Amino acid sequence: MSLSRTLATAARVIGQLRRDPRTVALLLVVPCVLILLVDQLFAGRKQVFQQVGVPMLGLFPLISMFLVTSITMLRERTSGTLERLLTTPLRKLDLLLGYGIAFALVAVVQATIVSIVGFGLLDLQAGNSKAVVVLLAVANAVLGMAFGLFVSAFARTEFQAVQFMPAFVLPQILLCGLFVARDQMADWLQWVSAALPLTYSFDALDRAAHDASLGGRFWADVGVTLGATALALGLGAATLRRRTP
Amino acid sequence: MDAAIAIRELRVVRGGTLVLPGISVSVERGLVTGLLGPSGSGKSTLIRAVVGVQIVEGGEVSVLGLPAGAAELRSRVGYVTQTPAVYADLSVRENLTYFARVLSAPQARVAEVIDRVDLGGEANRLVGRLSGGQRARVSLATALLNEPEVLVLDEPTVGLDPVLRRDLWDFFHELADGGTTLLVSSHVMDEAARCDRLLLLREGRILAALTPDALLERTHATDLDGAFLRLIEGGEAA
Numbered sequence: 001m002s003l004s005r006t007l008a009t010a011a012r013v014i015g016q017l018r019r020d021p022r023t024v025a026l027l028l029v030v031p032c033v034l035i036l037l038v039d040q041l042f043a044g045r046k047q048v049f050q051q052v053g054v055p056m057l058g059l060f061p062l063i064s065m066f067l068v069t070s071i072t073m074l075r076e077r078t079s080g081t082l083e084r085l086l087t088t089p090l091r092k093l094d095l096l097l098g099y100g101i102a103f104a105l106v107a108v109v110q111a112t113i114v115s116i117v118g119f120g121l122l123d124l125q126a127g128n129s130k131a132v133v134v135l136l137a138v139a140n141a142v143l144g145m146a147f148g149l150f151v152s153a154f155a156r157t158e159f160q161a162v163q164f165m166p167a168f169v170l171p172q173i174l175l176c177g178l179f180v181a182r183d184q185m186a187d188w189l190q191w192v193s194a195a196l197p198l199t200y201s202f203d204a205l206d207r208a209a210h211d212a213s214l215g216g217r218f219w220a221d222v223g224v225t226l227g228a229t230a231l232a233l234g235l236g237a238a239t240l241r242r243r244t245p
Numbered sequence: 246m247d248a249a250i251a252i253r254e255l256r257v258v259r260g261g262t263l264v265l266p267g268i269s270v271s272v273e274r275g276l277v278t279g280l281l282g283p284s285g286s287g288k289s290t291l292i293r294a295v296v297g298v299q300i301v302e303g304g305e306v307s308v309l310g311l312p313a314g315a316a317e318l319r320s321r322v323g324y325v326t327q328t329p330a331v332y333a334d335l336s337v338r339e340n341l342t343y344f345a346r347v348l349s350a351p352q353a354r355v356a357e358v359i360d361r362v363d364l365g366g367e368a369n370r371l372v373g374r375l376s377g378g379q380r381a382r383v384s385l386a387t388a389l390l391n392e393p394e395v396l397v398l399d400e401p402t403v404g405l406d407p408v409l410r411r412d413l414w415d416f417f418h419e420l421a422d423g424g425t426t427l428l429v430s431s432h433v434m435d436e437a438a439r440c441d442r443l444l445l446l447r448e449g450r451i452l453a454a455l456t457p458d459a460l461l462e463r464t465h466a467t468d469l470d471g472a473f474l475r476l477i478e479g480g481e482a483a
Contacts, residue, residue: 004349012332012335012339012343015335015343016334016335019334020334080328083330084330084387087298088344089320089348089349242298243297243300243314244298244299244300245300
């Protein structure tokens with residue numbers, strides 16, 4: 001790989017986002033509004049908000065980056081820039097890491113702002129693990145990016161790419177344990193849930209919020225999240241074909 | 246001297262259709278070679294095979310003595326796609342800055358190629374706001390950044406006004422005089438006269454590979470359009 005080409009790609013992707021201030025505003029403002037909304041929804045039940053609020057902080061970036069990446073990469077595929085880039089010395093890894101760095105940086109900003117609202121304004125608690133929650137949010141952003149990259153290969157149009165969000169991410173959110181604790185799910189759902197990466201990201205966030213010691217299970221969750229990211233990036237890389245029909 | 250591009254028995258199937266049934270042709274170094282033929286004749290497919298992005302069924306394509314698409318070739322072969330492959334949401338300069346870094350070209354080249362394609366006044370405009378012809382020139386400029394030895398251009402003059410088209414062809418010859426090998430596709434026979442050598446392609450077959458003068462002589466036609474017609478009719482009679 002080439003560091004210079006990777007960084008050039010990251011700078012280019014950020015440059016593209018910068019040209020679209022409305023998207024940036026939506027990326028930063030919408031999560032804050034949603035967390036305020038959830039706070040109000042559970043106004044009399046602080047405990048429930050605490051249960052839901054911290055994982056929400058960590059999961060927003062995953063959804064945002066999934067959407068942004070799947071569309072950006074689809075454009076790259078359909079506009080011919082991907083084919084053009086693959087005829088240059090740019091390696092696939094340079095491209096993937098460039099995307100990863102760019103969206104991780106965006107996720108840092110996004111997660112920090114939502115965390116300030118959550119922890120500062122709305123009094124969410126995560127003990128000494130507030131920074132850990134932000135870091136987990138960034139890891140989830142990269143996971144979402146890797147998913148988005150992969151599914152962009154299966155979409156022909158932007159309409160299709162957007163539909164992959166409810167198809168691919170929503171089931172993971174439903175089954176991760178946020179809405180119904182996993183041990184209260186039907187057996188077969190527990191099995192499905194165990195096979196989905198978001199279950200582990202959620203569990204890590206949940207543990208960070210409640211258990212300051214961050215035990216072995218927490219690190220196992222982090223390991224699975226990172227492993228799933230690597231796997232999705234690998235699958236995504238396999239869809240970047242230099243030669244096409 | 247070796248040919249810059251050597252194609253032997255190239256066979257390509259796209260979407261179940263046999264686009265190139267097995268053609269053999271070569272492109273000489275340091276010349277402007279025109280790949281002429283109607284739309285659908287297989288020009289883009291041939292060009293994609295030369296830059297190594299086309300899945301081929303059989304045959305061999307070698308560029309500068311290496312198999313097409315080889316990693317060593319990626320900094321030595323420039324490719325200008327038919328639809329401009331540039332980022333619409335970046336400015337002209339930002340696009341070229343990125344491609345310069347990808348191609349390891351010095352940043353000073355950015356301003357040079359912008360002037361070269363006559364977009365000095367538009368350098369800070371978003372590519373998405375430019376006209377089709379301007380966008381095509383940005384795409385061309387990206388391929389000039391690292392001064393490749395072989396430049397492969399897929400219909401680079403479509404949609405350009407006659408003055409620009411003339412300037413561009415003059416520029417291609419300047420590059421060729423400097424030693425660059427150019428393979429330029431076009432479906433406009435007028436442009437054939439601007440080439441040093443012609444490859445006439447029809448329905449995936451090379452009808453002829455010769456100079457424009459030789460084509461006129463061989464067909465006894467007064468213009469190149471007529472010559473192409475006679476070649477087709479002659480070919481079908483034979």
